[in-house]
Amino acid sequence: MEIIVNGDPHQIPQGTSIADLLMQFKLNPCALAIEVNQELKPRNVHRATFLSDGDVLEIVTLVGGG
Amino acid sequence: MGPSISSNLSVHDLDKNAVETETIQSAAADQLTIGDHVLGSRLILGTGKYDSFEVMQASHKSAETQCVTIAVRRERLHDSSGRNILDFVDTSRLILLPNTAGCYDAETAIRCARMGREILTGLENPGADWVKLEVLGDSRSLLPDPIELLKATEALVKEKFQVLCYSSDDPIIARRLKDAGAASVMPAGSPIGSGLGVLNSNSLSIILDDLKRGDPDYPVIIDAGVGTASDVAEAMELGFDGVLLNTAVAAAKDPVAMAQAMALGVKAGRLAFQAGRIPKSRYGSASSPEVGVISKKPQR
Numbered sequence: 468m469e470i471i472v473n474g475d476p477h478q479i480p481q482g483t484s485i486a487d488l489l490m491q492f493k494l495n496p497c498a499l500a501i502e503v504n505q506e507l508k509p510r511n512v513h514r515a516t517f518l519s520d521g522d523v524l525e526i527v528t529l530v531g532g533g
Numbered sequence: 534m535g536p537s538i539s540s541n542l543s544v545h546d547l548d549k550n551a552v553e554t555e556t557i558q559s560a561a562a563d564q565l566t567i568g569d570h571v572l573g574s575r576l577i578l579g580t581g582k583y584d585s586f587e588v589m590q591a592s593h594k595s596a597e598t599q600c601v602t603i604a605v606r607r608e609r610l611h612d613s614s615g616r617n618i619l620d621f622v623d624t625s626r627l628i629l630l631p632n633t634a635g636c637y638d639a640e641t642a643i644r645c646a647r648m649g650r651e652i653l654t655g656l657e658n659p660g661a662d663w664v665k666l667e668v669l670g671d672s673r674s675l676l677p678d679p680i681e682l683l684k685a686t687e688a689l690v691k692e693k694f695q696v697l698c699y700s701s702d703d704p705i706i707a708r709r710l711k712d713a714g715a716a717s718v719m720p721a722g723s724p725i726g727s728g729l730g731v732l733n734s735n736s737l738s739i740i741l742d743d744l745k746r747g748d749p750d751y752p753v754i755i756d757a758g759v760g761t762a763s764d765v766a767e768a769m770e771l772g773f774d775g776v777l778l779n780t781a782v783a784a785a786k787d788p789v790a791m792a793q794a795m796a797l798g799v800k801a802g803r804l805a806f807q808a809g810r811i812p813k814s815r816y817g818s819a820s821s822p823e824v825g826v827i828s829k830k831p832q833r
Contacts, residue, residue, distance in 0.1 A: 473607040492610050498619065499608055500651035507647045510655060525607065527648050531589070531618055532604025532634050533579030533725070533757075533779025 468520035485513040492526075499528045563803065565775050567752045568663060568695035568716035570628060572599045575769070576799045577630065577754070578792065579779025580604075586621035588788050593627065596792035602630045602665055602777065605649045619656070629653060629660035630697070634667050639684035642668045646689055663695035663716065665756075665777075675725040679706040683713060690714035699756050702732075704739040711744050711751065718744060719777060722768060723758030726780040730764035731755070734771060741772045761791075762798035769802025770810065 469476050472488075479488065485508055489496050501508045502525040508516050518524075565572040577600045583589035593601060601622060609615070622629070631649030636642035646664040653661035668685050670678030677700055689696050695716040700707055702720045710718050720740055723729035731737065737755070744751050755768040756777040765776050776799055785791035 473610060475610075492608075494608060494610075497655040498617070498652060499655070500605070500648035502644065502648065505644060507644070507651060509651055525648075526610070527605050527652070528608045529603045529618060529629075529631070529649075529652055530606045531580040531583065532606075532632055533581045533602055533777075533783075 468518075470518055470520070470522045470524060472524045473526055479518060483518050485516045485518065488518065488524075489513065489526075494526070499526055501526050565752065566750065567697065567754075570600075570659070570663065570695075572628070572775075574599045574796070574799075575775035575803060576765075576796055577602065577775060577777040578782060579777075580618060580622065581779055582783035583788065586616060586618060589618075589783070590621045590623070592782055592788045592792040593622070595789045596782070596796045598792075598796075599626065600628045600630055600660075602632050602779065603649075604632055604634050605645050605652065624656070624658055629656075629658050630663060630665050631660060632665040632667055633685075634665075635669070636667065637669050637672075637678070637681075639668060639681040639688065642666060642681070642685045643688050643692075646685075646694060647692075650694070662693070663697060664689065665697045665699060665719070667699045676721070677701050679703065679709075682706070683709055686710055686713045686715055697754070702736045702740065704736060704743055707740045708743055717752040717754055717774075719754040719756035721757040722755050722764065725757040726784075727758050728760030728781060729758055730760050731767050731771070732758070734767070737768075737773075738771055745772075759795075762794040765795050765798035766802035766805070769799055770805050772806055775799070 468481060469478055485501055496510055496513060503522050565575045574597055576596055576598050578593060578596055578598045579602045580589060631653060633642040633645040636645050649664060650661050666685055666689065668678050668682040669675055679701060682698060686696050686698055690713060697717045697719055698710045698715045700710055700718050700720045707718045707720060720737060722731045741753055744753050752774040754775040754777055755773045759765050759776065759778050759781050761781065768776055782788050782792045782795060
């Protein structure tokens, strides 16, 4: 199935959780935040939240700013 | 006569030293409280636009700041091997203030604030409970959209955020933001990154007067537009509680030196504000006695 992550399409298998996806991208969950369809998914639900076809994700982190 | 004069002088010097020491100590204890956070420095710096993380880190150190702003952006999924800005921010000494920079409507700014809180919670940084709320209305001037800003402030206050509002210099919107529960209102001196300094000191003075009436400790911070140390001193002399700036240091020829200049500007302006300036007068007022002058005064 296909999901959109940070504006780009990605193919993932059925039954992929947010935690699985972060592992795939080699991202440390402590320094980022994730939205699925514009809803924040806090760290404590990453394992239990399974992604669906067509989900739109934002994965953000901290960068320099004023 | 000789010894008596010299002993008088030394007593006078002792008194002077005592006064100076007291002034320095009171300046050292002069903390800035915003919501639950107490900062030992009235200068808040940004983390953007520096040529390198090393220069940024050295500038933060040279300014002796205790708080730096930081932005929330999409993770680069294909190149996460790059250096992390957090490795160059001493979070044992500095509290992070996440911003909603680049948001043009209340809804996006609220989402951005929640994501900033989530990241800072993960990092166990005390800055997780506050946000520098920026909701822009125009991409050229980067001036705030006051209506969206107020909407976002109301929503985030309900979600228990301590909201520091980047605002325009309009006294009425400033009052509305405070009434909505903003932990601090932060009017712009001039557009972000413009270096134009304090453009409308009259409006800013009205804001200070209004927000602090009956509530003198309410923190009002000048955010954006300052170009150099004299701009910072001018803002502090008006009675601002602190200064938030980024570009003026990060894009200076020597950011580390400019950071120190800004810190001194904040201290000088703050001391001058507390000391109380003399009133302005159209005509001169002689400093030396008018009597006993050996010359005649001209008639006009």
